[in-house]
Structures are given as C-alpha cells and as structure tokens.
Amino acid sequence: MKITKVEAIELRLPDEEVHAEKFSSAQDAVIVKIHTDEGIVGIGDSYSSPHMVKAAIEAPLSGASATGLARLLIGMDPLNIRPINHMLQAKNLRLGRRGIICHAIAAIDIALWDIAGKYYNKPIYQLLGGAFNKKLRAYASILFGKDGNETCEIGKRWVNEGFTAVKFGWSPMGQSEKLDLELVEGGRRGVGEKNDLIIDAGCCWDTNIAIKRAQQFKDYNVLFLEEPLNRENIDGYRKLTSVSPIPIAAGEGEAGRFSHQHFIEQSGINIVQIDVENTGLTDASRVADMAEDHGVRVVNHFYTNPIGLAACLHWLASRQSAFILEYCVEETPIRQDLAKQKLSVVDGYIEVPEEPGLGIDLNEEIIERYRVK
Amino acid sequence: MKITKVEAIELRLPESEMTDYPDRASPAGNTLIIKIHTDEGIVGVGEVESNARVAKAVIEAPSSMVMVQGLGQLLLGMNPLDIRVINDKLYQSSFYYGRRGVVVHTIGGIDIALWDIAGKYFNQPIYQLLGGAYHKKVRAYASVLFGKDGNETGEIAKKWISKGFTAVKFGWAPIGQNEKLDLELVEGARRGVGDQYDVLIDAGCCWDTITAIHRAQQFEDYNIFWLEEPLAQDNIEGYGKLTSISRIPIAAGEGNCGRFDFGDLIERGGIHIAQIDLARNGFTEAMRIADIAEDHSLKVVNHFWTTGINLAASLHFLASRKSTFICEYGVEETPIRWDVTKQKMRIDAEGFVHVPDGPGLGIDLNEEIIERLRVK
Numbered sequence: 044m045k046i047t048k049v050e051a052i053e054l055r056l057p058d059e060e061v062h063a064e065k066f067s068s069a070q071d072a073v074i075v076k077i078h079t080d081e082g083i084v085g086i087g088d089s090y091s092s093p094h095m096v097k098a099a100i101e102a103p104l105s106g107a108s109a110t111g112l113a114r115l116l117i118g119m120d121p122l123n124i125r126p127i128n129h130m131l132q133a134k135n136l137r138l139g140r141r142g143i144i145c146h147a148i149a150a151i152d153i154a155l156w157d158i159a160g161k162y163y164n165k166p167i168y169q170l171l172g173g174a175f176n177k178k179l180r181a182y183a184s185i186l187f188g189k190d191g192n193e194t195c196e197i198g199k200r201w202v203n204e205g206f207t208a209v210k211f212g213w214s215p216m217g218q219s220e221k222l223d224l225e226l227v228e229g230g231r232r233g234v235g236e237k238n239d240l241i242i243d244a245g246c247c248w249d250t251n252i253a254i255k256r257a258q259q260f261k262d263y264n265v266l267f268l269e270e271p272l273n274r275e276n277i278d279g280y281r282k283l284t285s286v287s288p289i290p291i292a293a294g295e296g297e298a299g300r301f302s303h304q305h306f307i308e309q310s311g312i313n314i315v316q317i318d319v320e321n322t323g324l325t326d327a328s329r330v331a332d333m334a335e336d337h338g339v340r341v342v343n344h345f346y347t348n349p350i351g352l353a354a355c356l357h358w359l360a361s362r363q364s365a366f367i368l369e370y371c372v373e374e375t376p377i378r379q380d381l382a383k384q385k386l387s388v389v390d391g392y393i394e395v396p397e398e399p400g401l402g403i404d405l406n407e408e409i410i411e412r413y414r415v416k
Numbered sequence: 417m418k419i420t421k422v423e424a425i426e427l428r429l430p431e432s433e434m435t436d437y438p439d440r441a442s443p444a445g446n447t448l449i450i451k452i453h454t455d456e457g458i459v460g461v462g463e464v465e466s467n468a469r470v471a472k473a474v475i476e477a478p479s480s481m482v483m484v485q486g487l488g489q490l491l492l493g494m495n496p497l498d499i500r501v502i503n504d505k506l507y508q509s510s511f512y513y514g515r516r517g518v519v520v521h522t523i524g525g526i527d528i529a530l531w532d533i534a535g536k537y538f539n540q541p542i543y544q545l546l547g548g549a550y551h552k553k554v555r556a557y558a559s560v561l562f563g564k565d566g567n568e569t570g571e572i573a574k575k576w577i578s579k580g581f582t583a584v585k586f587g588w589a590p591i592g593q594n595e596k597l598d599l600e601l602v603e604g605a606r607r608g609v610g611d612q613y614d615v616l617i618d619a620g621c622c623w624d625t626i627t628a629i630h631r632a633q634q635f636e637d638y639n640i641f642w643l644e645e646p647l648a649q650d651n652i653e654g655y656g657k658l659t660s661i662s663r664i665p666i667a668a669g670e671g672n673c674g675r676f677d678f679g680d681l682i683e684r685g686g687i688h689i690a691q692i693d694l695a696r697n698g699f700t701e702a703m704r705i706a707d708i709a710e711d712h713s714l715k716v717v718n719h720f721w722t723t724g725i726n727l728a729a730s731l732h733f734l735a736s737r738k739s740t741f742i743c744e745y746g747v748e749e750t751p752i753r754w755d756v757t758k759q760k761m762r763i764d765a766e767g768f769v770h771v772p773d774g775p776g777l778g779i780d781l782n783e784e785i786i787e788r789l790r791v792k
Contacts, residue, residue, distance in 0.1 A: 122540075123548025129738055163538050165497075170545075172500025172700070304711070325547070329707055336675065363504055 087153030090320035091146035145299035152323030160400030167357035182208035191229030198233020210241035217247025250279035284311035349382035460533035464525030520673035527698025535776030557583035566604025573608025585616035592622025625654035655685035693719035724757030
C-alpha cells in the first residue's frame with residue numbers, strides 16, 4: 044500500500060465568531076487527510092495553529108534538515124508508522140524538535156493509525172494492544188463563568204446533562220484570592236456534593252500562591268488541580284507537588300515524547316495530560332508507558348473536535364491508568380457537527396468507537412462551509 | 417477470537433549429549449517452546465530462554481491466590497489480540513512471586529506467541545505490526561565460546577570468518593583467570609579474525625571493577641567492537657564507573673528481565689549497548705526497553721543462543737528498531753539451535769541475515785524434532 048496524496052484543510056469560523064481572548068481551540072481546525080492507492084483514507088487533526096500546521100505540511104523542500112511533510116509521505120507505506128514518525132522529525136531538525144513540528148507530525152500520525160485500523164478492519168484501540176476500558180467516565184470541560192454564581196449555573200447545567208464531573212478552567216481565575224475562592228465555591232455549589240469538581244487554573248499563579256490555593260481548594264474536595272503554574276516553572280512544580288494535598292495535573296503544553304518525558308521526570312506531577320493531537324498516538328503511548336512506570340496516571344487533554352475525541356478515546360481506552368476523560372462541551376459548529384457520529388456522553392460515560400480505525404466519518408458539508416479558501 | 421489451549425513443551429538434548437553442559441556457558445541444550453491455540457485455528461509459537469523446567473511450572477501451576485497464579489490458565493478465553501491487556505494481567509496475577517527473573521522470561525515467551533498469532537491473523541510479518549521495518553536484513557556476528565588459549569581461539573576465529581561472517585564474538589571461560597591469558601585470548605581472536613573484520617569480546621561477568629577498567633584500556637590495542645558483560649550483573653556502580661572511562665563500547669543486558677530491571681542498567685550503569693533477549697522479555701517488553709534505551713541514545717541488539725524461534729523473533733525486533741546495527745547469531749551445533757524450525761535463516765554471501773517475511777514470526781516448527789527432544 045502507498046500514500047498517494049496528503050491534504051491539510053484549514054477550517055475557521057467566520058471572523059465575527061472568532062474571539063481572540065477566548066481560550067478555546069474549537070474556533071478553527073486543520074483536518075489532515077492521507078490518501079492511499081488502496082482507496083483507504085486516513086484522517087487526523089492537530090491541536091495547534093491550523094494555519095501553521097498546514098504550512099508545515101505543505102512547505103517545499105528547504106534542505107536536508109527542513110522540509111514540508113507531505114512531500115516526504117508520498118509513496119511511503121502508511122503501515123510503517125514508526126519509521127515514518129522518525130523520518131518526519133529527522134528531516135526537520137532545523138525546526139527544533141518541539142512545538143509546531145510535533146503538532147504537524149501528530150496530525151499525520153493519527154491519520155496513519157486511522158489507515159491501519161481501516162486496513163486491518165479493527166478499531167485503533169485494538170491495534171494499540173487492546174482496551175483496558177471500553178467505557179470511560181467523562182468530565183464536562185468548560186470555561187469559568189465571570190463569577191461564582193455564573194460558574195454555579197454552568198456547573199448545574201452540565202450535571203443536568205448527566206456528567207458526574209465538571210472541570211472549570213482559565214480566566215478569571217488568578218485575578219484575586221477572593222475571586223479565586225468564589226469561583227471554586229460556585230463550581231462546588233453547581234456540581235453538588237456527589238459529583239466531582241476539577242479546577243484548571245490556566246497557568247495563572249506564581250509558586251507560593253499556587254501552594255496556598257492547593258491547600259485552600261482542598262476544602263472543596265477538588266479532584267485534581269490543573270496547570271497551576273507557568274509551563275516553564277519546573278522548580279515551582281517540584282515544590283508544589285511535594286506539598287500539595289490535591290493531585291496536580293499538567294502536560295497539554297508539552298508536544299512530543301521528549302518534551303513530556305523531561306517534564307514528568309522533573310516536575311513531580313501526579314497526573315499527566317497528553318493531547319494526542321499535539322503529540323500523536325505513537326508518542327502519546329510511549330509517554331504513557333514512561334508515566335505509568337513512574338506511578339503517574341494519564342488522562343487526555345481534549346478541546347477540539349470529533350477527530351480529536353475519537354483519537355483520545357482509542358488511546359485512553361488502551362491505558363491501564365486512565366480513570367477519567369476530558370470531554371470538551373464548548374459549543375461551536377466545528378466541534379459539534381464535523382463528524383456524523385455524535386460520540387455522546389450517556390449517564391456520565393462515553394464508549395470507545397468499535398468501527399475500524401478512528402471509527403468516525405466526516406461531514407463534508409461542514410468542511411466545505413468552513414474551509415479557508 | 418479466543419485462546420483455547422496453552423502448551424509448554426520442554427526440549428532437552430539426550431543426557432549423553434548434556435554431559436559438558438553443566439560447565440559450558442551455553443543454553444542450547446535445553447529450552448521451552450510455547451504454543452498458544454485459538455478458536456480460529458491459528459496457533460502462535462513462542463520460546464522461553466530460562467530454566468525450562470521452572471518456566472514450564474510457571475505456566476502450568478494452579479492458582480494459589482489473587483497474586484499467585486499460574487499463567488497458562490489465565491490466558492484461556494482471552495482475546496489474543498489484547499496483547500497489552502494480557503501482559504498486564506499476567507504481570508499483576510504473578511505480582512507476589514514475579515516481577516523479575518523466570519516469571520518475566522515466561523511472560524516474554526507467551527508474548528512472542530501472542531504476536532505470532534496477531535501476525536497470522538492480520539497476515540503481516542511481526543515487524544510490520546511493531547510499526548514497520550527500518551531494516552530488512554541485519555549484519556550478523558558469529559557468537560562462540562573462547563578456545564582454551566590464544567591459539568585455539570585463533571583457529572575458531574578463522575573457521576567462522578571462512579564461513580562468511582564479518583564479525584565474531586568470543587565469550588566466557590577461560591577469560592578472567594589472569595591478565596596474561598586474558599590478553600592472549602584477545603590477541604588470538606584478533607589474529608584469527610584478521611584486520612578487516614570485527615572482534616567482539618564477551619567477558620561473562622568475570623572481572624571486578626578495577627580490572628575491568630584496566631582491561632577496557634588494554635583491549636583498545638586490538639580495536640574491539642564492544643566489550644560485553646565485563647562485570648557482575650548486579651554491579652551497577654561498577655558499570656557506571658567503567659562506562660564513563662571506557663573507550664570501547666560496553667554492552668550488557670542478557671541478565672536483565674523486563675523494563676524496570678533494564679532501566680537501572682541504562683540510567684545508572686551508563687551502558688552504551690542494550691542487549692535484549694526476546695525469549696527472556698517478549699516483544700512488548702523488548703520494545704519498551706528499546707524505546708527507553710534509544711531515547712537515552714543507546715543502541716540495541718538482540719541476545720540469542722537457542723532456537724530459530726528466538727532468531728526469528730530477534731530479527732523482527734531488530735528490523736523495527738532504528739538503532740539496529742548488528743545481530744547476535746548463535747552457531748552452536750545442536751538440533752535445538754538449528755532444527756526446531758524448518759527455516760534455517762542462514763547468513764547470505766555478505767554476512768547478513770534476512771528478516772523473515774511471512775505472517776507472524778514467519779517460521780514453521782519441525783514437529784519431528786520436537787517430538788524427539790521433548791521431555792515427557
């Protein structure tokens with residue numbers, strides 16, 4: 044089997060609907076399609092800047108250490124997933140082995156696994172070694188309200204939809220102690236006593252405040268505290284994780300396995316959040332191997348669209364330490380309508396797809412409507 | 417698909433041929449073959465290089481309690497494609513008496529059989545299911561034991577070069593007895609191999625740290641390709657000291673079982689080359705070890721002295737690793753080494769061995785030999 048064509052399709056909501064200040068990655072997307080001479084098409088997506096990932100894929104040859112990725116893939120056997128991953132990095136050393144180049148390779152890697160699944164007529168989780176859990180508990184992942192009361196209303200809404208856990212994230216957390224505590228109190232009031240509350244601080248505090256908040260939030264029985272610190276503040280993470288009564292989670296900012304592995308070793312985090320759309324399924328599994336061997340649990344990071352959700356599901360199903368799944372509930376047409384399959388949460392749980400590959404079919408109308416020409 | 421039966425078949429040479437094995441550092445007299453049967457008629461084959469009788473007991477033991485269970489009965493009814501899930505289950509169910517040593521070896525042999533089933537099910541060679549091949553053929557070194565002195569070692573060397581190998585490794589006794597003999601053995605090896613080809617030395621864990629450091633310096637004169645197992649397998653601190661000084665690459669790993677064991681040797685021991693025996697680790701664990709090794713900039717190689725099952729498994733593994741540069745090729749003249757599989761996988765005219773291309777391991781068992789050598 045050979046790869047015959049690679050497409051990188053940029054989708055974007057109309058300008059008036061895209062908000063610069065919104066920490067949402069559901070406003071645009073880059074869909075990667077890899078075509079083969081056997082008629083199998085694999086799809087992937089990246090958690091990044093779609094425009095930049097598209098450029099990384101479509102760029103021409105620059106030299107021995109920099110090239111667009113599509114031209115390398117033509118003619119290759121897509122089942123050679125590991126050598127292809129290696130080659131795409133090795134021929135782009137000039138791009139620095141981190142960041143955008145990893146994001147672009149991740150999208151391609153997901154598409155390769157989709158092809159393999161369709162070729163072998165098995166869901167991806169089977170090719171990853173089997174499912175430890177075919178049904179995963181999901182938490183509704185959403186942004187904070189502007190204050191405690193609005194946050195409470197948001198919490199109630201998602202509990203009514205059947206979720207047994209809700210995560211609130213990002214601003215306005217971090218502005219003041221008073222508001223920080225009010226937001227968490229509102230979140231707890233909204234989800235009630237029985238369900239779980241997860242807080243994503245969006246990198247807003249310095250080390251000492253984070254240590255204080257970890258103690259304060261213990262009163263609200265927070266399930267885990269995500270990204271309390273700046274991503275470069277490894278010393279801070281080490282100090283925080285050695286005293287925090289709440290598990291500390293991070294990882295969405297790391298892309299590729301070296302980035303993750305160094306962070307896990309040095310930071311002491313209790314939970315690593317791996318986004319398969321910036322790290323790829325192949326590297327995500329390698330990172331999870333290392334994490335679990337170091338007593339660190341894995342969860343997904345996911346805030347995009349059904350391609351990403353399907354990829355997360357297969358990957359998380361194959362991990363022994365997985366205990367919950369991030370399920371973004373941000374409402375945009377790109378998130379909601381991109382795939383024909385709905386991949387819904389029922390009674391707080393979501394099932395991994397059983398169809399070959401990722402197990403989803405794209406809604407080509409949506410792609411046409413939002414594609415950047 | 418479900419697993420329906422698990423067989424653990426011990427092969428042993430006739431007692432008359434086993435007489436010098438107790439003093440001989442070779443596992444080619446006794447081994448354990450594993451066959452896993454499925455309800456789809458696919459049979460997977462594996463091998464365990466360990467103490468065959470004990471490994472067989474690990475498979476055939478009944479359950480004692482939740483963390484003390486025989487491995488064979490745990491497999492029945494499971495989907496053999498659930499390779500990772502099964503590995504975890506076997507590890508967890510043997511937690512109390514396992515985690516290292518013969519239990520890890522046995523899980524490894526079972527794991528080889530699971531990958532063989534997967535390859536036959538998907539009609540792909542195992543290297544493809546491991547992510548694809550970087551290499552379709554690998555340079556082989558003839559792996560032999562030292563002669564009694566330099567001259568005999570030289571003769572052994574000439575023999576294997578004349579058979580087409582471009583590298584020869586000499587191992588174990590009598591190296592380590594005294595400095596004079598050590599140097600004579602290595603000089604004899606180099607003389608016999610000639611200047612064009614490579615000499616590998618396997619010291620069989622014979623020296624203390626200071627002596628090993630000294631020998632690593634002395635052997636530089638002979639342009640040794642790698643120096644294997646110079647120290648006791650538990651002497652991790654010694655490995656750490658040696659590897660920071662030695663200009664000859666240090667190789668080790670045949671004594672390590674599983675990734676937790678290897679991790680220490682790699683990180684604290686600082687070895688340059690990780691030697692992974694597929695019949696002591698299985699594919700799943702070997703790939704994880706190799707991932708860690710290569711991410712620490714080590715190269716990986718196989719360890720192999722037993723049957724064609726191990727050789728085929730080694731080749732699929734090596735094919736799938738970027739850092740592969742050579743393959744251990746045991747040349748012991750026993751039916752266990754050569755006749756258990758119908759395929760001989762001999763070296764080609766350039767001294768390379770080719771990775772099997774058929775589904776799964778790509779080998780067929782010679783059932784007559786197995787019947788003849790099996791311990792009843």
